[in-house]
Amino acid sequence: MSIMLSQVKIAFVGAGSMAEAIVRGLIQTKVANPQNVYMMNRSNQDRLSFLCSEYGVQATSDQATKNTIIQEADVVVLCMKPKDVESSFAELQPLLSERQLLISVIAGLSIEKAERLLQSDLPIVRTMPNTSSTIGLGATGMSFSTKVNDTFKQLAIQMFEAVGTVTIVEEDKLEILTGISGSGPAYVYYLMEAMIKAGIEGGLTEEDANQLTLQTVLGAAHMVQTTKEHPAELRRKVTSPNGATHAAIQALDRHQFDEAIHQAVLHCAARTKEMGEQIAATSTVGKSV
Ligand SMILES: NC(=O)C1=CN([C@@H]2O[C@H](COP(=O)(O)OP(=O)(O)OC[C@H]3O[C@@H](n4cnc5c(N)ncnc54)[C@H](O)[C@@H]3O)[C@@H](O)[C@H]2O)C=CC1
Numbered sequence: 001m002s003i004m005l006s007q008v009k010i011a012f013v014g015a016g017s018m019a020e021a022i023v024r025g026l027i028q029t030k031v032a033n034p035q036n037v038y039m040m041n042r043s044n045q046d047r048l049s050f051l052c053s054e055y056g057v058q059a060t061s062d063q064a065t066k067n068t069i070i071q072e073a074d075v076v077v078l079c080m081k082p083k084d085v086e087s088s089f090a091e092l093q094p095l096l097s098e099r100q101l102l103i104s105v106i107a108g109l110s111i112e113k114a115e116r117l118l119q120s121d122l123p124i125v126r127t128m129p130n131t132s133s134t135i136g137l138g139a140t141g142m143s144f145s146t147k148v149n150d151t152f153k154q155l156a157i158q159m160f161e162a163v164g165t166v167t168i169v170e171e172d173k174l175e176i177l178t179g180i181s182g183s184g185p186a187y188v189y190y191l192m193e194a195m196i197k198a199g200i201e202g203g204l205t206e207e208d209a210n211q212l213t214l215q216t217v218l219g220a221a222h223m224v225q226t227t228k229e230h231p232a233e234l235r236r237k238v239t240s241p242n243g244a245t246h247a248a249i250q251a252l253d254r255h256q257f258d259e260a261i262h263q264a265v266l267h268c269a270a271r272t273k274e275m276g277e278q279i280a281a282t283s284t285v286g287k288s289v
């Protein structure tokens, strides 16, 4: 049996940048019906008003209404920061039931720990999206708990394919995947910042440096996609022996560019795991939070 995403009620718990990126993609592609998309946060009413007017979604800051929405939702998407997991899961736990699908975007939170915190083995999809979902070019990694049936798997895949690509991996690969695609946009922006800065320092106008850098990164990504050649081969074609690019690559090597990126990916993966481990493993249900 397949279900259309437009027909299900989706509640986003947490209404920050990642929730907005996914919602914007879902609404723009018309994969979800804004009447069936609910967003909630801790307390920022201005933020909810903006999201309602921008995307036509439903939102409330009233606690009783929030509880009803969560109880009635078919899909609950967990979009809070790792530090807020314990308190928010304690609030959510009495409201959830096993007919619902839980989708987590929370970096580092394992399925096993989520089940333990919620004292339930309701179906959970653990994902690692990225902010490029905002424009439909996201890259999402995904793993399923054993309770996720084929219908729910298709629903989750449909949701994230609406905002980019989906790569299904074993759960223990999600940390290293975070090192590449979850945080990866930041490395590319950092590279762009450095190129722009060097261009300006060399005498280009800011406008020209921005435009040239943007088109270069866009063109390089499209070249990999269109030619299907390995980045190493495409790099070789730019690099004339003893030419200008050769000098540039030598400078990057002297400054250990490859090693720097390698370390960035590994540190990101390690920090992701650590953030997950820092979330207490036991339920706070029944304790004051
Ligand atoms: N920003 C990114 O590039 C990516 C973020 N993520 C994950 O997405 C999650 C959210 O990250 P951002 O959107 O960047 O954070 P953010 O700080 O922009 O948003 C977090 C939201 O959660 C809300 N919140 C906290 N406790 C709550 C509760 N008990 N009930 C309802 N709402 C509550 C806050 O009010 C806020 O709206 C994190 O777990 C992060 O690991 C995953 C992939 C990429």
Ligand SMILES: O=C(O)[C@@H]1CCC=N1
Pocket: 107, 178, 182, 183
């Ligand atoms: O920086 C973070 O913790 C989140 C996870 C991946 C991207 N942003």
